[in-house]
Amino acid sequence: MTFEEAEKYRWNPFDLTKIWPHKEFPLIPVGKMVLNKNPKNYFADVEQSAFAPAHMVPGIEASPDKMLQGRLFSYPDTHRHRLGTNYAQIPVNCPYNARAKNYQRDGPQCVDDNQGGAPNYYPNSFNGPKDDSKYTSPKFSVTGDVQKYNTADDDNYSQVGNFWRDVLSAYDKDHLIKNIAGHLKDAQQLLQKRAVDNFTKCDPEYGRRLAEALKASK
Numbered sequence: 540m541t542f543e544e545a546e547k548y549r550w551n552p553f554d555l556t557k558i559w560p561h562k563e564f565p566l567i568p569v570g571k572m573v574l575n576k577n578p579k580n581y582f583a584d585v586e587q588s589a590f591a592p593a594h595m596v597p598g599i600e601a602s603p604d605k606m607l608q609g610r611l612f613s614y615p616d617t618h619r620h621r622l623g624t625n626y627a628q629i630p631v632n633c634p635y636n637a638r639a640k641n642y643q644r645d646g647p648q649c650v651d652d653n654q655g656g657a658p659n660y661y662p663n664s665f666n667g668p669k670d671d672s673k674y675t676s677p678k679f680s681v682t683g684d685v686q687k688y689n690t691a692d693d694d695n696y697s698q699v700g701n702f703w704r705d706v707l708s709a710y711d712k713d714h715l716i717k718n719i720a721g722h723l724k725d726a727q728q729l730l731q732k733r734a735v736d737n738f739t740k741c742d743p744e745y746g747r748r749l750a751e752a753l754k755a756s757k
Contacts, residue, residue, distance in 0.1 A: 589618040623648040699741040720752035
C-alpha cells in the first residue's frame with residue numbers, strides 16, 4: 540500500500556481491528572524463521588527471552604498504528620523491569636556474531652566486560668561509535684488536520700461480514716456460533732440483544748444463527 544493509497548483507502552489502514560485484503564495487497568515474503576530445536580533449559584531459554592516490536596532489522600519500520608506505537612515503548616520497558624537494565628546481554632537475547640558498541644554502561648546484572656575502557660559519552664575524541672546514516676529512517680509527508688474524533692461512524696461491519704461469508708467453512712461457522720453463544724448466554728437480555736444486532740449488521744445469517752443458539756441455550 541502506497542502513501543497515496545493509504546490516504547484514500549475506504550478503511551483506516553492503521554486501525555488494528557481491520558485487515559488489508561490480500562486480494563488487493565498480496566503478502567510479500569521477506570524471510571523464513573526456522574524453529575529446529577526445543578529449549579534445553581526453560582528458564583534460560585524461555586523465561587529470560589525478551590521479544591519486542593521495537594527490535595527490528597534494517598528495512599522494516601513501525602507503522603503509525605497507535606497500538607504498535609505504544610508497544611514500541613512498553614515492551615522494552617517491561618523487559619527492563621522484569622529482567623533488568625542489561626536484559627539485552629543475557630545469552631538468549633544477545634547477538635552472537637556481533638558486539639554491541641554504544642554508550643550504555645553499568646547497571647545491575649552487567650554480565651559482559653561493560654565495553655572496557657571505551658568512552659561512555661558523546662561526542663568524544665577516542666573513536667567512540669557514531670550513528671550510521673544508512674540506517675536512518677526515511678522521511679515521509681504528513682497531511683491533514685490533527686484532532687480527536689469519534690470513531691462511531693467507522694465501518695466496523697463490512698470486514699466481519701466478508702469474513703463470515705467468504706472465509707469461514709460451515710464447520711468453522713458452527714464452532715464460532717457455539718463459542719459466542721456459550722460466552723453470551725449468561726449476559727443480561729439487553730446485552731444479548733445488542734450483540735445479536737451488531738452481528739446482524741455484519742451479516743443477517745450471522746445474527747440469526749447467534750439468536751437461535753442463544754434461544755436454544757435457555
